[in-house]
Amino acid sequence: MKIGIITSGGDCGGLNAVVKGAACMAHARGAEVVVIPNGYAGLYNLVDKEDLVALTVDRLDRFEASFAGSEAGHSRVKISKINDPDKYERIKEGLNKFGIAGLVISGGDDSGSVMIDLSEHGIRCVHAPKTMDLDLQTYSVGGDSTINRIAMFVQDLKTTGRTHNRIIVTEVFGRYAGHTAFRGGIAAEADCILIPEIPVDWDEVYTRAMRRFTRRVRASDVQAGTYTIVVAEGLRNADGSEIIDETAGTDSFGHKKLAGAGKHVCQQLQKRMKTDPAIKEFMKESGQFVTGVYEIPEVRSVVPGHLVRSGRSSAYDVSFGWEAGGAAVLLLLEGKSGVTVSDVKGNQVRYMQSRQAIKARHVDFEEVALYEEMGICFGRKVERFVPEFKEITEAPDRIY
Numbered sequence: 001m002k003i004g005i006i007t008s009g010g011d012c013g014g015l016n017a018v019v020k021g022a023a024c025m026a027h028a029r030g031a032e033v034v035v036i037p038n039g040y041a042g043l044y045n046l047v048d049k050e051d052l053v054a055l056t057v058d059r060l061d062r063f064e065a066s067f068a069g070s071e072a073g074h075s076r077v078k079i080s081k082i083n084d085p086d087k088y089e090r091i092k093e094g095l096n097k098f099g100i101a102g103l104v105i106s107g108g109d110d111s112g113s114v115m116i117d118l119s120e121h122g123i124r125c126v127h128a129p130k131t132m133d134l135d136l137q138t139y140s141v142g143g144d145s146t147i148n149r150i151a152m153f154v155q156d157l158k159t160t161g162r163t164h165n166r167i168i169v170t171e172v173f174g175r176y177a178g179h180t181a182f183r184g185g186i187a188a189e190a191d192c193i194l195i196p197e198i199p200v201d202w203d204e205v206y207t208r209a210m211r212r213f214t215r216r217v218r219a220s221d222v223q224a225g226t227y228t229i230v231v232a233e234g235l236r237n238a239d240g241s242e243i244i245d246e247t248a249g250t251d252s253f254g255h256k257k258l259a260g261a262g263k264h265v266c267q268q269l270q271k272r273m274k275t276d277p278a279i280k281e282f283m284k285e286s287g288q289f290v291t292g293v294y295e296i297p298e299v300r301s302v303v304p305g306h307l308v309r310s311g312r313s314s315a316y317d318v319s320f321g322w323e324a325g326g327a328a329v330l331l332l333l334e335g336k337s338g339v340t341v342s343d344v345k346g347n348q349v350r351y352m353q354s355r356q357a358i359k360a361r362h363v364d365f366e367e368v369a370l371y372e373e374m375g376i377c378f379g380r381k382v383e384r385f386v387p388e389f390k391e392i393t394e395a396p397d398r399i400y
């Protein structure tokens with residue numbers, strides 16, 4: 001059997017491991033994997049191609065599974081939106097031309113929905129979950145790598161923040177799910193984490209930030225301190241309205257490009273500082289106040305953007321990627337289509353119907369309350385964590 005591999009959507013860590021895992025499993029089972037380059041755009045244009053790269057043993061030797069991004073290339077193209085009545089026939093023609101009997105497609109919710117569409121049009125395909133947003137029902141490659149990178153950037157920014165007594169706001173990708181901001185922020189010991197799931201009460205953010213920041217500077221023998229905020233790009237105000245820069249435009253799936261959350265946090269804090277007499281007092285008392293030049297602490301936003309999904313993949317993602325790629329091939333060889341790999345437990349290759357697997361998963365409020373009670377601000381009044389104690393008899397499933 002010849003299997004085509006497609007990677008699609010926003011790239012991230014672990015993808016190359018999916019590709020390599022799929023190719024290695026295919027070899028082991030007497031099948032072959034070829035790369036369909038450039039995501040769904042490449043699939044649509046497959047019929048026009050002269051040849052495809054086969055992932056032979058030699059080619060795989062020159063293929064580094066731990067690099068983030070994808071050797072197969074990506075595009076953000078929704079097949080159903082292509083203005084061509086014969087698009088599915090054209091895709092089938094391309095697949096037939098190269099003798100491809102099934103596809104392994106690694107992508108997130110949007111790419112997953114296209115994969116369901118293809119499967120419903122009679123193209124056999126299995127989904128290997130990928131998204132740094134971590135908003136699928138299953139684990140997806142990219143999540144862990146991104147969390148590690150966010151944690152590293154946010155932690156590193158503390159040195160410059162402390163040197164300049166600045167409040168540093170780091171805005172991170174994640175669309176409308178706060179998983180990576182949440183976990184990356186916790187790992188970096190951020191003071192405040194703002195996520196789309198929790199509409200922000202700005203007075204609460206301000207009061208708590210100033211209390212902790214001024215205490216830190218006052219307690220320092222050299223009057224130095226910083227305060228760290230991690231904000232997810234899809235943030236909302238307390239009234240539910242989105243905080244986005246409308247000039248950012250839309251992507252080819254028709255989704256708004258999200259931008260502006262970090263700047264908005266800065267504005268909200270600075271606005272309050274300017275009219276807060278306690279801040280003037282604090283600046284004077286700590287020997288920083290200079291009339292007309294330096295009257296309030298600075299609040300700066302940093303947007304690492306694509307850096308959170310670039311570079312090297314985490315060990316966890318490389319390992320899960322191999323597993324997801326290999327499992328996807330086994331599912332295809334088993335005759336499955338329209339399903340998403342969940343994980344491999346013992347000898348069980350576990351999978352879900354893709355329609356179910358791509359349903360958005362959001363941050364659990366109860367887990368937020370646990371960290372909130374331990375002192376991290378989530379932009380709302382502290383909710384008490386109400387523990388329920390439960391003894392379990394089996395090892396828990398792996399999930400972030």
Ligand code: F6P
Pocket residue numbers: 010011076108131132133173174175233251258309
């Ligand atoms: O969905 C993955 C993601 O990284 C989002 O978190 C982010 O909003 C988006 O992709 C950015 O997409 P692009 O690389 O197309 O700008």
